[in-house]
Amino acid sequence: MNRYGIVYLSRANRSFDRAWTYRIPPELQDTALPGSIVAVPFGKRKKPIHAFLTELTNTLPKHVKDSDVKPIASVLSSRPQVTEEQIILAFELKRRCYCTIGEALNTMIPPAVLAVGDREELAARLADPEEAIELLDAGRLRSMKQIRVIELLLEHESASLSEIRQATGSSQSVLRTLRQRGVLTFFKKASPRELEAWSEDKFISEIPTPKQDQQAALDSIARATEKAEKGTLLEFLLFGVTGSGKTEVYLRAAENVLSRGKTVLILVPEIALTPQMMQRLVTRFGHRAAILHSRLTPTVRYETWQRILTGSVPIVVGARSAVFAPLRNLGLIVVDEEQESSYKSETMLRYYACDVARMRAILNGAVLVMGSATPQVATFWRTETGKSTLLRMPHRITHQGLPNVEIVDMRREYAKGNVTLFSEPLRIALQEMLDRREQAILLLNRRGYSRTVICPACGWQMRCSRCDIPLATHRNPFRSNRLPRHMVCHLCDLLTPVPEKCPVCGHEELMAAGAGTQQVEDALSALFPEARLLRMDQDSTRGRFSHREILETFERREADILVGTQMIAKGHDFPNVTLSAVLSADQLLGTGEFRSSEQAFQLMTQAAGRSGRGLKKGRVMIQTMQPDHFVVRTAAKQDYETFYREEIVFRKRMGYLPFGHTAEAMFKSFDDLEAEKAARVFYQHVLALIRRYGGSFVSTEVSEPAPAPIAKIRHRYRFRVMVSDPSLETLSRLVFHAADSMKRSDNVSFTIDIDSWSSL
Ligand code: ADP
Ligand code: ZN
Numbered sequence: 149m150n151r152y153g154i155v156y157l158s159r160a161n162r163s164f165d166r167a168w169t170y171r172i173p174p175e176l177q178d179t180a181l182p183g184s185i186v187a188v189p190f191g192k193r194k195k196p197i198h199a200f201l202t203e204l205t206n207t208l209p210k211h212v213k214d215s216d217v218k219p220i221a222s223v224l225s226s227r228p229q230v231t232e233e234q235i236i237l238a239f240e241l242k243r244r245c246y247c248t249i250g251e252a253l254n255t256m257i258p259p260a261v262l263a264v265g266d267r268e269e270l271a272a273r274l275a276d277p278e279e280a281i282e283l284l285d286a287g288r289l290r291s292m293k294q295i296r297v298i299e300l301l302l303e304h305e306s307a308s309l310s311e312i313r314q315a316t317g318s319s320q321s322v323l324r325t326l327r328q329r330g331v332l333t334f335f336k337k338a339s340p341r342e343l344e345a346w347s348e349d350k351f352i353s354e355i356p357t358p359k360q361d362q363q364a365a366l367d368s369i370a371r372a373t374e375k376a377e378k379g380t381l382l383e384f385l386l387f388g389v390t391g392s393g394k395t396e397v398y399l400r401a402a403e404n405v406l407s408r409g410k411t412v413l414i415l416v417p418e419i420a421l422t423p424q425m426m427q428r429l430v431t432r433f434g435h436r437a438a439i440l441h442s443r444l445t446p447t448v449r450y451e452t453w454q455r456i457l458t459g460s461v462p463i464v465v466g467a468r469s470a471v472f473a474p475l476r477n478l479g480l481i482v483v484d485e486e487q488e489s490s491y492k493s494e495t496m497l498r499y500y501a502c503d504v505a506r507m508r509a510i511l512n513g514a515v516l517v518m519g520s521a522t523p524q525v526a527t528f529w530r531t532e533t534g535k536s537t538l539l540r541m542p543h544r545i546t547h548q549g550l551p552n553v554e555i556v557d558m559r560r561e562y563a564k565g566n567v568t569l570f571s572e573p574l575r576i577a578l579q580e581m582l583d584r585r586e587q588a589i590l591l592l593n594r595r596g597y598s599r600t601v602i603c604p605a606c607g608w609q610m611r612c613s614r615c616d617i618p619l620a621t622h623r624n625p626f627r628s629n630r631l632p633r634h635m636v637c638h639l640c641d642l643l644t645p646v647p648e649k650c651p652v653c654g655h656e657e658l659m660a661a662g663a664g665t666q667q668v669e670d671a672l673s674a675l676f677p678e679a680r681l682l683r684m685d686q687d688s689t690r691g692r693f694s695h696r697e698i699l700e701t702f703e704r705r706e707a708d709i710l711v712g713t714q715m716i717a718k719g720h721d722f723p724n725v726t727l728s729a730v731l732s733a734d735q736l737l738g739t740g741e742f743r744s745s746e747q748a749f750q751l752m753t754q755a756a757g758r759s760g761r762g763l764k765k766g767r768v769m770i771q772t773m774q775p776d777h778f779v780v781r782t783a784a785k786q787d788y789e790t791f792y793r794e795e796i797v798f799r800k801r802m803g804y805l806p807f808g809h810t811a812e813a814m815f816k817s818f819d820d821l822e823a824e825k826a827a828r829v830f831y832q833h834v835l836a837l838i839r840r841y842g843g844s845f846v847s848t849e850v851s852e853p854a855p856a857p858i859a860k861i862r863h864r865y866r867f868r869v870m871v872s873d874p875s876l877e878t879l880s881r882l883v884f885h886a887a888d889s890m891k892r893s894d895n896v897s898f899t900i901d902i903d904s905w906s907s908l
């Protein structure tokens with residue numbers, strides 16, 4: 149019989165985030181188990197608060213007297229809801245993500261599961277999303293919590309009240325106030341069946357016999373599954389062009405692992421964008437597979453989770469947060485499209501699902517397979533340093549070749565006096581495509597509003613003198629084409645004045661390149677009034693029209709041209725698309741992030757893969773002022789490895805990932821002085837620590853507090869400090885320590901993001 153239990157509070161700030169010992173009263177002996185969610189009396193609080201019971205013990209910490217130990221008030225979960233592994237992961241995450249154990253566990257476990265006790269499933273949605281956006285933009289809301297609730301619902305359409313409360317940290321009364329103001333409506337959520345659109349017997353297709361490359365990959369993975377053991381990492385990079393049969397390899401490897409009595413976790417970037425893969429999974433595995441996606445109702449999510457927890461579902465597929473699915477005895481983890489930014493969480497707990505997948509692979513002795521046609525440079529590097537094994541699949545299954553890619557030199561267009569978004573070759577190609585009643589896809593930067601300064605005569609692009617990345621601005625998204633006076637570096641915050649003329653060729657009219665999707669849509673309808681247009685980006689999809697609906701509309705050929713950001717470039721097969729174009733490679737290259745080359749390469753190759761998927765031959769065009777840029781050249785030839793060789797040298801020289809890490813500490817407040825002051829205090833703490841511990845921080849770099857590239861969002865001012873170091877360990881210890889020694893202020897909210905994917 150264990151007399152005591154160690155608990156971690158569900159909601160506590162970092163100074164209270166430690167092991168607290170409680171007595172286990174006799175009547176709770178059977179139910180208070182490691183992994184239980186419990187309520188404990190704490191401090192002067194009137195009501196017991198939620199906590200996670202992580203461990204049972206018979207001994208007390210030295211300084212604690214038995215008479216001081218209070219009993220656990222109650223056990224809230226009928227059986228343990230947190231697995232032993234999740235507890236370990238929580239500690240691991242705390243080392244990497246500046247969070248508390250409670251926050252980590254709250255992120256891993258769906259609110260529906262945590263909301264034990266109150267099983268009422270009330271949900272909320274915005275009464276009118278358009279009005280809500282206006283309300284936000286007007287800046288009349290002064291409560292951060294109200295703003296967060298609205299932002300959450302703009303993103304997810306609807307969510308249960310418990311989910312909203314958890315995700316935003318707001319109370320029931322915030323939600324009630326918003327309802328009284330007519331912003332929210334409450335409703336009871338109906339629970340549709342989980343596998344809604346993917347029926348099980350629609351396509352009982354034949355399972356193909358693996359081709360040679362596939363078999364070789366499968367053999368390596370199978371050998372690894374046999375020798376895998378806890379504590380070591382066996383990682384593969386399945387590097388195969390689109391259509392080379394990677395998914396088939398995942399599915400076969402999964403079957404193999406299941407037949408050995410182990411479980412399988414498959415991560416995909418976004419369920420909505422991978423309907424074909426879902427269909428194949430359901431066909432292959434039926435009810436042995438559970439799909440975790442954001443549109444599950446709380447009830448269904450709760451039930452699915454319980455089925456996984458009790459071991460009745462051995463294979464789980466899902467997006468980012470599914471990496472925490474409580475599968476036991478994992479034998480295989482697959483991360484499909486490992487280069488996708490959606491694996492990085494940019495809210496609350498800023499974890500990176502690929503890191504978590506690695507931790508889980510080690511803890512379980514599971515084999516990890518990362519798959520991609522255009523891997524991250526940092527991932528490919530692992531295969532060169534022995535941390536991962538490269539499996540190549542360079543051929544498409546069908547002998548359909550890759551389309552030719554034409555590079556259009558926009559400097560020539562400019563010299564001819566064409567300053568529009570469309571080059572003459574592209575305009576002609578679009579007209580021909582329309583005449584033939586085929587379809588086209590036009591691609592823009594994933595953030596269709598960043599601008600980069602470029603010389604239209606020679607293609608020179610303005611770069612940060614310190615960081616050697618193109619400078620970008622994000623001000624004034626869709627409006628004028630006027631040149632900004634200064635450009636800011638997204639990495640080091642250095643402000644650089646825009647020169648009067650091109651430093652290379654002396655040309656006197658530099659340009660701000662970069663149009664938004666909206667602007668492209670307008671220009672297109674002016675050019676081709678008869679064409680039917682569809683637009684897909686963050687803005688078009690946050691209202692009523694979902695990604696899937698837009699894609700399906702296009703698939704039904706109810707539109708001729710689809711304009712969008714990178715989300716239209718992947719996954720879907722549109723057999724009638726015979727033209728795809730990247731409007732401005734310069735804009736892709738000038739997003740102001742050190743990953744821009746990598747992401748530009750990915751997007752251009754994906755664009756190339758989108759055209760001519762059917763029987764008709766396809767064309768691909770890349771418009772650019774820098775036709776000789778190595779990224780443009782290699783992407784046009786779909787030559788990843790040449791691209792990689794050049795990019796890795798740059799990364800090494802500059803100390804960027806995988807050779808170095810960056811922490812971004814962001815301070816936000818309605819009061820700009822407060823935000824700046826907090827950033828300064830943090831900065832001073834960091835400097836003081838570096839002075840005190842000198843030796844270990846010789847390579848650390850700290851930038852002075854500065855306004856973030858987007859200095860103000862929805863009336864909140866944003867100041868930040870960037871810290872970088874070759875060692876992740878050193879870096880996180882330093883910034884976490886500095887942050888922990890700061891006094892909290894109610895007026896300033898603050899986050900730390902390590903190796904962030906978007907430095908805005
Ligand atoms: P990827 O995931 O690399 O894009 P897929 O696994 O989706 O590739 O395969 C592309 C297409 O080829 C799919 O339609 C798939 O059913 C088919 N396919 C895959 N492997 C084989 C095979 N060994 N024999 C025949 N067809 C195959
Ligand atoms: Zn020039």
Ligand code: ZN
Nearest residue numbers: 612615637640
């Ligand atoms: Zn810089």
